């Protein structure tokens with residue numbers, strides 16, 4: 001029975017984000033569980049859609065040594081002390097687990113720290129220092145990983161989510177288990193190949209259900225056969241001004257030339273689709289105009305793609321809200337604003353009261369002003385509820401004090417959901433637990449880029465990706481990158 005140490009350390013770093021990332025952000029529960037150690041990992045992650053959960057389920061007969069799992073909401077580079085603290089727990093946990101046959105790490109792949117552009121590569125370097133170069137280390141990464149040559153070299157093998165929205169996180173953990181099993185049986189390293197794609201793709205153009213990215217992920221399964229046992233592609237996380245930002249592909253097998261050929265084929269697929277990306281963003285003014293004239297029987301869903309907290313946005317920009325009010329939109333609900341002060345005020349004054357408040361606009365140098373208005377407090381909660389969509393199904397989230405506010409305005413009818421912790425608006429339960437039935441709205445605003453699509457697409461008449469202010473840039477041509485590799489093209493601009 002293989003004896004395998006398991007750990008997780010997840011952060012998607014947006015180097016343009018105004019939100020800091022400290023140890024407390026890894027410790028607290030939010031959309032995912034808080035920092036978890038030891039045997040608690042076996043129960044906390046058993047049934048949720050997360051790589052370590054899928055890995056554990058696939059290896060229930062193995063002797064697992066759970067060490068630590070921690071994740072923080074995407075934001076600015078991880079503080080040195082947070083990184084060192086969690087990395088040290090992982091490294092010492094592995095060092096103290098005797099007679100290991102392997103290690104499984106549930107990582108994101110786009111972690112930048114105050115000291116290291118490649119947080120995961122640095123973690124692997126420290127682990128290799130104590131286990132040596134031969135112990136199998138299997139790593140699962142997010143679809144949005146910015147993979148460095150260092151990480152590729154130090155990991156025995158890497159598997160990556162193949163869906164955006166990420167419905168296959170647990171499934172990816174299970175693939176990691178299969179690959180680790182093969183590696184242990186083989187008793188020697190795989191042949192492996194890694195290629196970096198020479199252009200960036202904004203998250204707003206990365207949905208795997210849509211062309212042209214769909215063609216990449218349709219190709220992958222057709223390439224895995226014979227002497228090639230695994231291949232994957234990461235689409236990269238562009239709001240990271242680092243050398244190795246961008247998409248990449250990798251493959252593992254038993255024959256080097258066949259493995260190289262698969263990596264080359266996947267790289268070529270990326271090059272073939274490069275000219276097929278379209279400008280799919282609509283200005284907030286035009287989106288609000290569409291919203292005010294929307295007469296359909298199902299909601300028009302407007303995604304505030306550049307203020308997505310799941311990509312490091314502050315989730316409190318007011319551009320889309322302001323446009324919807326100006327256009328006189330009715331039967332409209334928008335979520336989720338991150339504003340702890342307003343959420344607290346509303347929960348203290350209570351349902352049925354009116355409050356004067358300055359909503360949002362609290363973070364970043366180039367921020368929208370707060371939205372100042374009188375609001376009617378329609379609902380309050382402790383922010384604890386269960387998600388119901390496929391991506392976060394059965395996850396117990398904890399967003400702190402929350403409220404649903406109705407803007408007191410004779411010319412519009414707009415409600416806003418406000419939370420005390422950031423959470424991407426990707427699940428219908430967010431609206432329902434605050435008393436808003438999303439299917440009965442004419443217009444829904446969501447601070448999300450792509451993840452909302454899985455739960456919201458079935459109830460939407462139409463989806464529009466809206467370009468308003470936010471610290472998650474999707475118009476990459478206007479980003480002042482300084483650190484990219486010389487050969488990286490910032491397209492589609």
Ligand SMILES: [Zn+2]
Nearest residue numbers: 142143144166
């Ligand atoms: Zn992702």
